[in-house]
Amino acid sequence: MESTTASAAGSPHSIIGRPVARIDGPLKTTGIAQYAADFHLPGTVHAVPVQATVGNGAIRSLDVSAARSMPGVLDVIHHGNIERIYRAVPNDPSATVSETRPPFEDNRIYYWGQYVALIVAETLEQATAAATAVIVEYSAETPSVSGELEPFAGKWQTVSTRGNVDDAFAAAAVKVDQTYVTPVETHNPIELHATVASWAGDTVTFYESTQGVVNHRNAMAQILGVPRENVTVVTKFLGSGFGGKLFPWSHCALAAVASRRLQRPVKLVVTRTMMFSNVGHRPLTEQRFRIGAGAAGKLVALRQDALNHTSMVDNFDEGCGEATPYLYSVPNLTVTSALVQRNVGSPMAMRGPGAVPGLFAMESAMDELAVALKMDPVELRLKNDAAIDESNGQKFSSRHLRECLETGSAKFGWSKRTPGVGSMRRDGKVLGWGMAAASWGAYRFGCSTTVELGADGKARARCATQDVGTGLYTIFAQVLSEKTGLPFERIEVLLGDTTMPEGPLSGGSWSTATVLPAVAGAADNAIASLLQIAATTPGSSLSGADAKTLRLTEGRIHRSSDAPARGVPFESVLASARLNGVSGDSTSGSAFEDPKAKGLSMHSFGAQFVEVEWDPEIARLRVSRVVTVIDAGRIINPRAGANQIKGAVVMGVGMALLEETVYDPRNGQPINGNLADYLVATSPDSPEIDVTFLDYPDYALNSYGARGIGEIGLAGVAPAIASAVYHATGVRVRKLPIRIEDLLQSEIREA
Template identity: 45%
Template sequence: MTTVERPRIVGAGTDRVDGPLKVTGAAPYSNDVSLPGMAHAAVARATIASGRITRLDTGPAESAPGVLAVLTHLNAPRLGSGPESLLRTPPPPLQDDRILYYGQYVAVVVADTPEQARAAARRVEVGYERAEPLLDLDDPRAERVADPWGSDASWGDVAAGLARADAVVDASYTTAENTNNPLGLFTTLAAWDGDALTVHDSTQWPVLVRATLARMFGVPEAGVRVLAPYVGGGFGAGLRVWPHVVLAAMAARRTRRPVRLELARPEMFTGIGHRPATAQRVRLGATRDGRLTAIEHESVSTLSIEGDNIEPCASVSTTAYACPNVSTRDQQVRLNIPWTNSMRAPGEAQGNFALESAMDELAYMLGLDPLELRLRNYAEVHPRSGLPWSSKALRECYEVGADRFGWARRGAEPSSMREGDWLVGYGLAGVSYFWYQAPCRARVTVRGDGTAYVRSAVTDIGTGTYTVMTQLSAELLGLEPGRVTFGLGDTGMPPGPQAGGSGLTAALGNAVHAACRALLRAFLDLAGADPASPLAGCGADDVTVTDGRIHRVGEPGRGESYTGILAAHGLEELSADGDSEPRRAEEAGMAPAGPFGARFVEVRVDPELGRLRVARVVSVIDGGLILNEKLARSQIIGGTVGGIGMAMFEETVTDRGTGRIANATLGDYLVPVNADVPDLDVTFVGVPDAYNPVGVKGVGEIGLVGMAAAIANAVFHATGRRIRSVPITIDDLL
């Protein structure tokens, strides 16, 4: 008897399983949730960047209509500190009279309606003792923090490598502060029942919110439940537990009512972090034939006074190219600015701009094709450890991208290509993103009706986690996707890591893989208890699952269904847990590889008006096993648009006299719109990665990396003008 193999589910461009809920408005975001007796909170913010509060008059606010409470540092409860984690939580708010940045919360007002709360918050009167704020990256008074993460690297002799070079690039590059601007305003709804706390939150890390609130309020972690099944975008903004989350819980405990606190757009600019600005210096040495002899990359970035933001920009130069002499160093400068925080492709976005711009400068200095220079310095193995990559298809990215883009049509000289009145430029960048994977746990249950429920306390910030994990679970369990439900966004589920760092798909996918394998073994143990079972004596490697039926490999007739095994043993369901833990590179004998890619960009520049337009973008990405090509392509497209924003539009402008963010609205903070985005060509290459059993790498951030450099390099090719700072403005081009 011949059998027809069921088509593979993984890799298919399946539509989002959460799509119908989202397009019909039925997906419950945190600001959609209402509870009986719910009150509303609003914040009052500091109007200086540095100093102390000397006077607080809350009387006018307390007497305003509908006001239930006004909390300040004078009457707020004393709170504990949050747990130590990869992304440290800001200190609890309203604990002292210090002001560290403009926009810091100085009071929270609770009222019956949001309008009453906001009106009353404007009536809180504050007096200050001002201090001169630190606002400039070059301010000699500012504290410098030198590599607290151990990411600085050095091998070989850089000075000797530069001395023997035939060509040396020595250039400085700057990137502006950017602000995460998810469409959904961050909202927290907190409700207490004795010492039990339930929180609906806009977060990328529900488990961290639970641990933080439990520590701060001194209650058992098991009594705190955090719900975040849908998040209206994050881009890194939801990776920490921000002060407004704590204030919502504080206000709910004081008023003994559920309290919802929704940030306004200007409050999003000061309350949930932003990408730090950087000043970088890159020195490259090379022989006449384009072989790198030395790379030196130094970066200084902004940091808030009490912040702890992990963003080593220079480390991108430790893995990008084969080079015998390398030195990278990162420093941060503490300033009176709101907390800096991860924003899509943290560190890599800024560091890649400097490195890939410098590589382009070196190519022109040597008279080499910029693509050829990168290929001559291709890192076949990890440059520092010498270990083979777990997978790397960057060479194929270059080759496929060059062919799809038509790189061979590029004129070698700057300003040599025109179309009508427009100058035409071609630019490229090689890109990578570091490997990251956190511990994770998942649970899978198969029920008596043959359906499955898989879950983990992670969340989906719009990347498609619901969908790809439904697909993966269905594939591993041998079920159709319609018979699998994936649950997330609830800390009552097994613990999972943050949705960030391009590591969730690997961490969660590996945990789901382990859980499905454990469940298969549990079913085999049940079936094997009956000597007459066709599965007696079988191990997990001896069987496969098709259409809900476990059978011997190559013998589809010898097996039993999930439902049959459960019924035979009087069970309604069977569950199993699975854990994923990242392996050490030395133990694996390979260097864990994140995603790689190549970006090819065509720009048009109007030399009379200084207008810059992106005409074409070709992206070729090595993302390991692609679980859903449709959603992965969407991630690259979204990241590419963000990269266009970084290169041409986005800059968080701080008034150097006061510390106030001067463009804290979407009317003033420029982002790309449809007219700024051309058709985007995305292709995936490569093979499943060997470092994890599922074979994925993650593509959430790689889509942004390299766009700023590729655009700046294309601008140079079009105009002959080297722009070493982003965003590139009309002033730069005139």
């Protein structure tokens, strides 16, 4: 279904750019892969938090006596007896935490579900039972969880500005001035957050479900008051995170504190209910967009004023203006933002933070502008395509938004669209066609990797990063295979352990772009060392050769003038040299420090085309077809890549039509906090999805030309669906999710 053009960068036979199956697939499908909660250490005991049942107030009294005396209970920890727990250093980028307030710091309750005590017991059942026996009395006030952020009287921050937007808007021939709302969404990876913490003397090991083992180690060291070298974090596999597992949450520290007190391994698995209150969410956003254009559709003014809610103790800025300043050409632009405090747990980056809700608003407004102009929405985007990043005057490293739009139009059949509301019909249904542009930043951070070529004939890479579930293990394997010519069976990739060289967080779609230079460099260094040994090991047929003339191909060392078959298996050379192996290290830097990337605006782009089928009599709407075109640099593994984009599109269907965390206004409880009542898209909700990667390498970001694809696939899906819904029904929904309630307002009553 997905089509990818052959990479311009790789040879036709290169493993880079080939749609290979993920090397960890069999481990997952057979249940061998060990996720955090699968680590069963001898002597493990179980921790269960007690959650506040008020959303705002203070603990007046806490009676743990009954719980403490229940069978199997070993410890009850709360604000009255917790010790040796510290705040993480503010603004230390190497040790970021999700909540600045450590658990049990005082008796204040800031949100419903906040942990107020921790039971530790021999079994999970005993701990669960005792958790219900803790008697907590609160002084409670009504929490502030309103879903409306305006009127807002606080101070706005200017995110980006150029020209004079207000004057230009006032004078514009055609205008849109609307407010768009995206609800609280909960990340809900299927793998629950889980921590197994195990102290031995003065060191602690975490088996953790984290998107960043290195950051987790650093933050935990600060919170527990121990040196970094005393903390090890292991994350072998993740059942995804969507951003919710980027940084440690309170339960991680609680498990460690309990383990330190008892000197036994402590397992704490967050429940699905807690997933809705204690481990982050995409915050509520409310964004006013003003767009002004000339009569022919050229933008003259673009203003975005974006609010998002945050918690009472953390300033989480969603960054809704992420894509606004550079996506289109417009001389007068201002983006502002501000935060509104609510009695909720801290929000946290969720797939495409900022850009995804921001683009819902902007691309919806662009569709409204196209309607006002009586102009085709694709044509409107093409007309306002930007040649440079007008927010800073920089050139784009690689921007093919125009081709995304044109390719998407052609593949979707957009030219057959008739613009009238409800004007397209098929098989007794009304069809709606909508589209949106998409963008997401391209980043590369620092990474260190070791590659070893072993006497067992295998190549191994080691890096303290982690595979969030999307295929990073396989990216490493592809580079090792490319460099050594070894098949995957002779390659091992070891990730997710802080005893290894430091690698990146799995976030921001930067993992692939970040690890590629380091693993390639380490492989090159290991191979150079190997060839040197081949040239200098007595008795070898290659002995005495100039190492520069030697090559490693298909696992064999040979003279560059010879065919590989005439060479020697590298493990034989190692054996002759009586070596167990050779290794190479490499550390690559961040793109911010790279002269090649200097002065360039680096982003991925995309276009989403959506068809909805609408049965007006019963207000039943389904997304039937999505064509997605992605310009995300060179795609290293189109199979895993298309998989990610398809998953993101399905998530976009949920965002557009289903997902919303609802708080009870009286106590602030997320009242639909389970997977039956919080609706995500199911298989029958998933449309036919056609993924195209343009596959233009972006060599400014790294030598492979790869950017990243984790987030871009979700950007633009919701506004394209909302625009398709408008096209089918005539109902413009500016507050997600689009619900049956909204569709019942349509004046079209039959197909």
